[in-house]
Each structure stands twice: as structure tokens, then as C-alpha cells.
Amino acid sequence: MEFSLKLSKIKPSATMAMNAKAQELRAQGKKIVSLAVGEPDFNTPDHVKQAAIDAINDNFTRYTPVPGIPGLRDAAAGYFKTFYGVESGPETIIITNGGKQSLYNIFTALLNPGDEVLIPAPYWVSYPDMVLLASGDPVIVPTTQESGFLTSPEELDKYWTPRTRILVLNSPSNPTGCTYPKDKLDAIAAWAVERNILVVSDEIYDQLVYPPAEPASLSPWFAKYPEHFAICNGLAKSFAMTGWRVGFCMAHPDLIKAMNKIQGQQTSNICSIAQKAALAALTGSFEGVKVMREAFERRRDLALSIISAWPGVHCVKPDGAFYLFPDLSTFYNDAVTGSADLAKIILEQAEVATVPGVAFGDDRCVRFSYAVADEVLTDALNRVGEVLTRL
Ligand SMILES: Cc1ncc(COP(=O)(O)O)c(C=O)c1O
The missing domain is CATH 3.40.640.10 (Type I PLP-dependent aspartate aminotransferase-like (Major domain))
Structure with missing residues (x-):
């Protein structure tokens, strides 16, 4: 099939590609933890869900x-x-x-x-x-x-x-x-x-x-x-x-x-x-937003303390969102030439999905989302740390 010139200029989403690889490994029975997610791990507040239910019942x-x-x-x-x-x-x-x-x-x-x-x-x-x-x-x-x-x-x-x-x-x-x-x-x-x-x-x-x-x-x-x-x-x-x-x-x-x-x-x-x-x-109330914000702040500190302890790693302390973007280029060598290679190793050996920085225009870094429960985050990052120190 012949597609438009516009289509040939754009790349498939790197996040989607990582999710697909993680799904494939899950299908093989591996317990992959995803730190590649771009969404809060919280539920939509009840009063918001109720408004939608009411809208349906009111035939809106x-x-x-x-x-x-x-x-x-x-x-x-x-x-x-x-x-x-x-x-x-x-x-x-x-x-x-x-x-x-x-x-x-x-x-x-x-x-x-x-x-x-x-x-x-x-x-x-x-x-x-x-x-x-x-x-x-x-x-x-x-x-x-x-x-x-x-x-x-x-x-x-x-x-x-x-x-x-x-x-x-x-x-x-x-x-x-x-x-x-x-x-x-x-x-x-x-x-x-x-x-x-x-x-x-x-x-x-x-x-x-x-x-x-x-x-x-x-x-x-x-x-x-x-x-x-x-x-x-x-x-x-x-x-x-x-x-x-x-x-x-x-x-x-x-x-x-x-x-x-x-x-x-x-x-x-x-x-x-x-x-x-x-x-x-x-x-309505922004109370749910506050709860999420407090949880994310705690997890940012938790994740940053683990990542900053990895040898030779520098991570800027962010003030918002739910991502960390550490520079992991210290682990690059002849076999691991950039963030895509490193994210693949992290996925296969630590069983943790991340997104390579190259997708965001910085090949020195890898993106970790901390929109997961505290225990899951700690365990996943410790596994990544072990894999990195073996490299
Ligand atoms: C920086 C940024 N802008 C926009 C969006 C799009 O958000 P929405 O899901 O509302 O389309 C995202 C989603 O990941 C994002 O990270």
C-alpha cells in the first residue's frame, strides 16, 4: 500500500513500543513491572464518576x-x-x-x-x-x-x-x-x-x-x-x-x-x-488532587534516593509531574551504545519497563515513571540498580 509523505516523516510512539515489548515478555510468563507509564495509578474521584453515570441516566x-x-x-x-x-x-x-x-x-x-x-x-x-x-x-x-x-x-x-x-x-x-x-x-x-x-x-x-x-x-x-x-x-x-x-x-x-x-x-x-x-x-472538590500530589511527592523522594545512590549516576531533582530522568550514560560501552540498548537490558534482566531517553531527544537518559505503589517502585528500582552495577 502507498502511504502519504507525511506519514513517512513521523515515528511510531516509543512508549507504545516499550509497552508492546513488555506485553510480549508478560505473555512468556515474566512478571514485568512497568515504570514506563504516563498516567496516575489512582482512580477517577467518585463524584466525577457519579456525574458521568447521571449524564447517561439523564440521556445526556x-x-x-x-x-x-x-x-x-x-x-x-x-x-x-x-x-x-x-x-x-x-x-x-x-x-x-x-x-x-x-x-x-x-x-x-x-x-x-x-x-x-x-x-x-x-x-x-x-x-x-x-x-x-x-x-x-x-x-x-x-x-x-x-x-x-x-x-x-x-x-x-x-x-x-x-x-x-x-x-x-x-x-x-x-x-x-x-x-x-x-x-x-x-x-x-x-x-x-x-x-x-x-x-x-x-x-x-x-x-x-x-x-x-x-x-x-x-x-x-x-x-x-x-x-x-x-x-x-x-x-x-x-x-x-x-x-x-x-x-x-x-x-x-x-x-x-x-x-x-x-x-x-x-x-x-x-x-x-x-x-x-x-x-x-x-x-467540585480538588481534595483528590491533593492526595495524589502528596503521594507523588513522597515517591519522587523515594525514587530519587535510590537512583542517586547508583554509582556515577546524576539525576536532576524535579519539582513536578511523576517522572525522573537520570543520566545513565556512565553505563554505555561497546555493547550498550545508548538509551535504547540500556532500556532493553533493564527490561530483559531487571524485568522493569522504562522509556529510553532517545525518544525524548536525550540519549544519555532513561525515563522512570513513579506513578506506581511505593513498594513496587522500591523493588523495581532496586532490581534496576543490581542490573546496572553488573554492567
Ligand atoms: C506533556 C504532555 N502533554 C500532553 C499530554 C496529553 O494528554 P492527554 O491524555 O490529555 O491527551 C501528555 C500525556 O502524556 C503529556 O505528558
Whole structure:
């Protein structure tokens, strides 16, 4: 069969490939523990599930407006008011099929062939491929461990060209967990305004920031310069709702209209029942979020203490999300030439699934998710440590 040129440019998801390999080994009877997961190991809160059950019983099962039911768009706007003091109306909000569709909508709405998108590395696996699918050119901006995997106006300037249209920022980050402090975020925002580009701020982990760090959002910059900022968020990580597929985006009303046009020809509204669940989540108690945040903070410390004790290993201490991204390149040699080889050895010998850093644009590192129970995490990391010290 002959496929499109676009398809030939994109890679299959590395996370999916690792999951497939883990499944294969499980089928052979191996007890694989997955630290490759990108979702909380908690259940969706009961009041959110109940709202969905009520929606079904009330026959709230028909098409809704493409950008979401009005109450939910208001609630998403209210989220930015509650957490970041930003006043905005429903005309600045679209509800999408996960945070992912907000990103696709934006890239599709704005990019023409030859337009460049700055993506600081390590980056979430999907950004470059999403840009390619939207006919843009991803431009990777490397960061260092010394800078805590954070970029800066000086670094961005090295990669900026007159074709640069968008900068993608992700804080807290998948895969590093690193979180921009407000002053660093402000400096980048000011640079973007000066350079006349749009910052797509993926803030999907903003509820999972560990004290003393504080969540910093670019939404106050959106309030001042709506043409320069689009803020993407969703309920997958904060409310353990990965399967429900609810994302939301705050952007200039013209961009929202363009995203609405694309979504209307693509998927229409997101599931009506999931919208009612999301409404209950955003307008109800955030107690469940707090419980998860405390558990993740404890596990971050637990996992970091084990990983930091591995000989020659350096791991930046992250302030958010639920990933650690240690540099394991000290274990590379003629037979183990990079993170893909190392992740394969870890999977086969320690029976632990991870994601090789090469998938996130940094081949020195391997991503470990700590969204698993404390005992499982301890046992799995100890097994990895034993395998590494034998190398
Ligand atoms: C950084 C980042 N952005 C966006 C998403 C997409 O989230 P959703 O499941 O809401 O599409 C993920 C999911 O892993 C992510 O890690």
C-alpha cells in the first residue's frame, strides 16, 4: 500500500513500543513491572464518576456544541481565575479530546510548510511528530542538566529564525519533571512577545508541583498578550482521567474559532458524558488532587534516593509531574551504545519497563515513571540498580 509523505516523516510512539515489548515478555510468563507509564495509578474521584453515570441516566448522550457545553467552557475559564487570577470568558476556551487535540488544533490552525516550531529538549515525544503532521518544521533546542533542563531567551535566540512561528513550553515537563520558576518563565515570555511568536504552554501537569516549588503558568501573560499565548491543560493527570479524554485550551478568540473549525470537521465535540464528568471535576472538590500530589511527592523522594545512590549516576531533582530522568550514560560501552540498548537490558534482566531517553531527544537518559505503589517502585528500582552495577 502507498502511504502519504507525511506519514513517512513521523515515528511510531516509543512508549507504545516499550509497552508492546513488555506485553510480549508478560505473555512468556515474566512478571514485568512497568515504570514506563504516563498516567496516575489512582482512580477517577467518585463524584466525577457519579456525574458521568447521571449524564447517561439523564440521556445526556447527544451531540453538543463542538467547543464544549457552555457550563464546561465557563468552568475551564474559571480554572484560570481560581489558580492564576486570570479573568477570561468562554470565547477564549475550547474543550478538546485530551490535551493532545488542543495541540494538534493549534499546529494545524497556524502552520504552513516551512514554518518553524522551537521545541526545547528533552521534550514530550509527540511534539515534533505533531508539528510534522501539521506541515511545520520542528527545531530542537537542547538544554543541559546543569540548567535543570530549562531553556532561556539566550538559548532560544540561537535557534530563532524569521520562520519561527511557535515556541512549545512544557512545565512541569514530561520527561524530566523539571518546572520553570516564575522569573525564568517571565523572561521567556517577554522574549517571545518581542520576537512576535506564539508560545504554546502545555501545563497539563500544573496541579502536580511539589513544595517549596509553586506552579507557574503563562496564563497571566495570555491576559496581557492574548495573541502570543495559548495555554493547554486537561484533566488526564490532575484528576486521574486519562481514558476520559478531556483537554482544554485558553487562547485568543480568533484562534479558538480556527481550532473549532478544524475540530468540527475532525471529531466534533468530545464525548458528552465525559464533559459532564469534567464539569463535576472542575467545579467540585480538588481534595483528590491533593492526595495524589502528596503521594507523588513522597515517591519522587523515594525514587530519587535510590537512583542517586547508583554509582556515577546524576539525576536532576524535579519539582513536578511523576517522572525522573537520570543520566545513565556512565553505563554505555561497546555493547550498550545508548538509551535504547540500556532500556532493553533493564527490561530483559531487571524485568522493569522504562522509556529510553532517545525518544525524548536525550540519549544519555532513561525515563522512570513513579506513578506506581511505593513498594513496587522500591523493588523495581532496586532490581534496576543490581542490573546496572553488573554492567
Ligand atoms: C506533556 C504532555 N502533554 C500532553 C499530554 C496529553 O494528554 P492527554 O491524555 O490529555 O491527551 C501528555 C500525556 O502524556 C503529556 O505528558
